[in-house]
Amino acid sequence: MKKNLYPLVLLGVLALLPLAVKSNYFLHLMILFLLWVVIGSSWNIMAGYTGQVSFGHAAFFGVGAYTAGLLFQHLQVSPWWGMALGGIVAMLIGLPFGAICFPLRGAYFALASLALGEGIRHVATIAENFTGGMMGIMIMPTFISKVPYYYIALGLAILSVLSIQLIIRSKPGYYFVSIREDQDAAASLGINTTLYKNLSLSISAFWTGMAGALYMNYMGFIDPNVVFSLHDYSVMAILVAIVGGVGTIYGPTVGAFIMVAFQEFFRTGFFGLFDYLGEATGSSTITTLSDAVHQAHVLGFGILVIVVILYLPNGVVGDWEKIKRNVFRINPSR
Amino acid sequence: MDVFLQTLVAGILKGGLYALIGIGMTLIMGVMGIINLAHGQLMMLAMYVTFVLNTMGVDPYVSLFVAMPLLFLLGIVIQKFLLNPLIKVETILPENQVLMTVGIGMVLTEIARFAFSSDYKYITTGYANQTFYLGNISFSMALTIAFGVALTFTAAMFWFLLKTDLGRSIRATAQDKDAATLMGVNTGRITVVTFGLGSALVAAAGCLLAPVYYIFPDLGGPFTAKAFIITILGGLGSTVGAIFGGVTLGLAESMGATYFGMEYEDIVGLTIFILVLLFLPGGFKRLTKV
Amino acid sequence: MAYFRVEKLVKKFGGLTAVNDVTFNVEKGEIFGLIGPNGSGKTTTFNMISGVYPPTSGKVVYRDREIQGMKSHRICHLGVGRTFQVVKPLGRMTVLDNVIAASFSRVNSMREARCAALRTVEFCGLTPVQEVLAKSLPIAGRKRLEIARAMATRPELLLLDETAAGLNPTELVEAIELIRKIRESGTTVIIIEHIMHVIMTISDRIHAINFGQTIAEGTPKEVAANQAVIEAYLGTDYA
Numbered sequence: 058m059k060k061n062l063y064p065l066v067l068l069g070v071l072a073l074l075p076l077a078v079k080s081n082y083f084l085h086l087m088i089l090f091l092l093w094v095v096i097g098s099s100w101n102i103m104a105g106y107t108g109q110v111s112f113g114h115a116a117f118f119g120v121g122a123y124t125a126g127l128l129f130q131h132l133q134v135s136p137w138w139g140m141a142l143g144g145i146v147a148m149l150i151g152l153p154f155g156a157i158c159f160p161l162r163g164a165y166f167a168l169a170s171l172a173l174g175e176g177i178r179h180v181a182t183i184a185e186n187f188t189g190g191m192m193g194i195m196i197m198p199t200f201i202s203k204v205p206y207y208y209i210a211l212g213l214a215i216l217s218v219l220s221i222q223l224i225i226r227s228k229p230g231y232y233f234v235s236i237r238e239d240q241d242a243a244a245s246l247g248i249n250t251t252l253y254k255n256l257s258l259s260i261s262a263f264w265t266g267m268a269g270a271l272y273m274n275y276m277g278f279i280d281p282n283v284v285f286s287l288h289d290y291s292v293m294a295i296l297v298a299i300v301g302g303v304g305t306i307y308g309p310t311v312g313a314f315i316m317v318a319f320q321e322f323f324r325t326g327f328f329g330l331f332d333y334l335g336e337a338t339g340s341s342t343i344t345t346l347s348d349a350v351h352q353a354h355v356l357g358f359g360i361l362v363i364v365v366i367l368y369l370p371n372g373v374v375g376d377w378e379k380i381k382r383n384v385f386r387i388n389p390s391r
Numbered sequence: 392m393d394v395f396l397q398t399l400v401a402g403i404l405k406g407g408l409y410a411l412i413g414i415g416m417t418l419i420m421g422v423m424g425i426i427n428l429a430h431g432q433l434m435m436l437a438m439y440v441t442f443v444l445n446t447m448g449v450d451p452y453v454s455l456f457v458a459m460p461l462l463f464l465l466g467i468v469i470q471k472f473l474l475n476p477l478i479k480v481e482t483i484l485p486e487n488q489v490l491m492t493v494g495i496g497m498v499l500t501e502i503a504r505f506a507f508s509s510d511y512k513y514i515t516t517g518y519a520n521q522t523f524y525l526g527n528i529s530f531s532m533a534l535t536i537a538f539g540v541a542l543t544f545t546a547a548m549f550w551f552l553l554k555t556d557l558g559r560s561i562r563a564t565a566q567d568k569d570a571a572t573l574m575g576v577n578t579g580r581i582t583v584v585t586f587g588l589g590s591a592l593v594a595a596a597g598c599l600l601a602p603v604y605y606i607f608p609d610l611g612g613p614f615t616a617k618a619f620i621i622t623i624l625g626g627l628g629s630t631v632g633a634i635f636g637g638v639t640l641g642l643a644e645s646m647g648a649t650y651f652g653m654e655y656e657d658i659v660g661l662t663i664f665i666l667v668l669l670f671l672p673g674g675f676k677r678l679t680k681v
Numbered sequence: 682m683a684y685f686r687v688e689k690l691v692k693k694f695g696g697l698t699a700v701n702d703v704t705f706n707v708e709k710g711e712i713f714g715l716i717g718p719n720g721s722g723k724t725t726t727f728n729m730i731s732g733v734y735p736p737t738s739g740k741v742v743y744r745d746r747e748i749q750g751m752k753s754h755r756i757c758h759l760g761v762g763r764t765f766q767v768v769k770p771l772g773r774m775t776v777l778d779n780v781i782a783a784s785f786s787r788v789n790s791m792r793e794a795r796c797a798a799l800r801t802v803e804f805c806g807l808t809p810v811q812e813v814l815a816k817s818l819p820i821a822g823r824k825r826l827e828i829a830r831a832m833a834t835r836p837e838l839l840l841l842d843e844t845a846a847g848l849n850p851t852e853l854v855e856a857i858e859l860i861r862k863i864r865e866s867g868t869t870v871i872i873i874e875h876i877m878h879v880i881m882t883i884s885d886r887i888h889a890i891n892f893g894q895t896i897a898e899g900t901p902k903e904v905a906a907n908q909a910v911i912e913a914y915l916g917t918d919y920a
Contacts, residue, residue: 104484105483105484108483108484110484110486110489157668157669158668161668163485163486164424164425164426164486164489165623165668167426167486167489168426168619168623168664169665169668171616172661172664172665172668175616175657175661176658176661176665179657179658179661183658226791227791228785228789228791228794231778231781231782231785231794232782232785234771234773234774234778234782235771235774235782237483238770238771238772238773238774239769239770239771239772241733241753241765241769242765242769242770242771242830243771243782244732244733244752244753244754244757245731245753245757245762245763245765245831246754246757246782246783246786246830246831246833246834247754247757247758247783247785247786247834248754248782248786249752249754250754287612288497292493292497295490295493299484299490303482303483303484304483349505352504352505353501353505355497355500355501356497356498356501356502356505358494358497359494359495359496359497359498359500359501360494360498361494362490362491362493362494362497363473363491363494363495363498366477366487366490366491366494367473367476367477367491370477370480370481370482370487371482371483375483483773
């Protein structure tokens with residue numbers, strides 16, 4: 058029972074956080090973290106639990122964001138309504154995609170999903186009259202303070218993780234994992250593999266679309282290269298889940314935290330440490346190094362991927378026992 | 392009519408290069424059963440090698456002899472130290488190797504950005520802009536040479552795969568890894584050699600492309616995409632298929648650019664990709680059985 | 682009308698005819714053996730019955746209903762369960778979770794599925810290892826798990842594909858016992874088996890095929906004495 062307390066404690070801390078922290082910068086990072094919890098967990102239910110690896114989650118994220126943005130732009134509907142619809146529209150995009158691509162197995166499916174993401178990005182770029190093309194969509198944010206966004210993001214994260222946890226511990230969850238482990242065996246056990254793969258995809262697309270719509274509301278600006286970005290969303294979603302632990306409930310949450318921290322760490326030059334050193338010593342080498350570190354966050358990601366896959370293939374949560382053993386020198390058998 | 396013929400010629404010449412890119416990819420996909428999502432990035436690296444050598448006065452076609460061995464070695468290192476260790480590791484996702492290539496691709500791109508910045512680089516040669524005419528149809532000198540070299544490499548690759556022991560072992564591994572292991576093929580070593588060869592072939596494509604294209608760190612991604620479209624078109628592990636796939640993509644792209652407009656070039660590739668997945672899963676291999 | 686009937690079943694893979702015009706009837710409650718040398722088309726027949734792929738021609742009739750060409754999961758829900766010759770454990774799930782997943786084909790709530798699964802696990806003698814990951818079971822355990830999983834879908838007709846292969850003598854006796862217990866529980870069984878001792882002891886009737894074609898059918902004694910069967914197994918020299 059002790060283990061079940063961690064999420065509650067974490068929740069309490071997250072709920073009270075805005076009372077203690079007034080820094081907008083920090084709240085912004087937390088909102089990003091919460092968004093990634095949603096996206097990472099969504100990717101995880103489809104890839105980690107059902108075994109259908111997607112390289113195209115940016116499609117669902119972007120469609121969610123565009124749903125909210127376009128509803129406002131064309132029909133003056135509040136983008137908050139768009140948030141409710143964003144998830145549903147993402148799901149509607151996912152269904153025909155699933156119907157077409159689920160007969161494909163393994164790497165072929167992954168490639169098809171990659172094509173989906175890239176295809177929709179091109180469409181959003183070319184259909185200028187409807188989407189504004191590369192000009193993107195701009196809306197006025199509803200709130201000036203970041204606190205409301207923080208709580209909405211927190212709510213979304215809690216709802217998505219809870220719902221996924223519920224699903225995983227019931228019939229569909231067992232069916233998802235059975236499909237991941239052996240599709241033929243699953244079919245022989247009376248599992249309609251196509252139906253359940255589509256169900257998994259729908260849940261995944263729905264939450265990712267919601268996250269996208271929230272992003273539109275929060276950031277106030279989107280364009281095709283931002284929200285349909287292969288690296289910033291499709292690949293990042295994979296990284297979040299892998300670093301945290303594929304096929305575990307809290308893995309993506311841990312992964313989201315690590316990845317957002319990691320990204321910021323590089324982007325700010327170890328939280329300004331290099332800038333400070335550069336100014337303090339007046340050394341031009343350190344200033345150059347500092348610039349290099351600013352630019353290196355993608356390089357850092359790449360190296361992180363390689364290191365994680367080599368040494369922690371099941372992620373921080375999945376390989377927790379291994380980490381305890383090797384890093385903290387805790388040997389459970391003793 | 393001339394426009395059509397001109398487009399046709401341009402497409403086929405481009406297709407020769409694409410075939411070279413595709414053969415490397417299809418070998419890797421066939422032998423290891425994984426998609427190498429760093430394929431275009433390897434080519435990008437070869438282009439920078441060509442660029443650096445060019446600033447020292449080396450002709451791009453001579454740099455083939457430097458870039459290919461270099462990339463061959465890099466391919467071997469990647470397969471031996473980054474991809475093969477993953478086979479033994481038990482993980483939930485079988486796609487770990489594919490994800491690893493994503494990481495490798497990111498690292499290669501960023502290293503190039505560090506070394507050369509994001510600016511577009513050009514290689515200027517005396518012949519890059521030269522053309523000659525057959526009737527009313529113009530042929531780009533550089534692309535024609537590239538096509539010829541690509542054909543030579545493809546033929547050499549064929550001979551290698553069909554006539555040498557190593558080539559036979561590679562084909563055996565591609566068809567059935569377990570059976571090949573049982574027949575005494577050291578499949579671990581074969582995967583290493585194959586990745587090296589695949590990298591060397593795509594490096595050749597990079598050197599040939601360098602004089603007629605611009606060079607920037609992010610060009611890897613789109614070419615990786617082209618590589619797997621070609622492979623899907625041709626069928627996994629099929630060398631003949633890769634040639635068909637390369638030429639088809641080259642033709643489709645230049646037709647698309649001529650008759651629809653430049654911005655549709657990428658869409659054409661994606662459309663073909665989706666159509667093939669839908670209507671011809673298995674690619675041309677299904678039709679030719681090669 | 683027979684309880685279960687396979688009629689003029691044909692399967693062609695490209696130019697190869699794997700099963701050619703096989704017909705047999707199975708009565709309710711019997712253990713029906715399907716024998717033949719390697720590559721004679723037994724597993725292909727099972728795959729057609731259980732919907733892995735459709736037959737090229739012919740009919741599969743189960744309780745007066747044609748089921749050929751249906752999807753695997755539909756056929757499972759109609760009450761036809763199967764095991765795989767090459768075992769397919771859901772590796773990273775525990776033995777109990779494997780069986781729970783199968784139980785969900787008949788019930789929807791977690792509680793019911795768990796109860797049913799616990800009973801099935803006990804029925805198949807897997808209780809001591811129920812918390813073990815399926816991939817770490819030895820071969821005898823995996824074969825048993827195949828049976829347990831199929832039983833958890835509450836089949837009326839069970840297709841067993843070489844469940845005794847690779848077992849040691851003690852495990853063989855246990856396997857025979859389990860199959861008899863399954864029949865006593867009211868399930869009809871069609872069994873493919875290579876170990877003659879097993880199939881001759883437990884089958885009520887046996888159907889022998891070779892090169893995809895029927896060569897004999899009858900009681901174990903009749904089939905064992907059949908000239909064509911002996912030739913198929915031992916070669917014409919010994920016949």
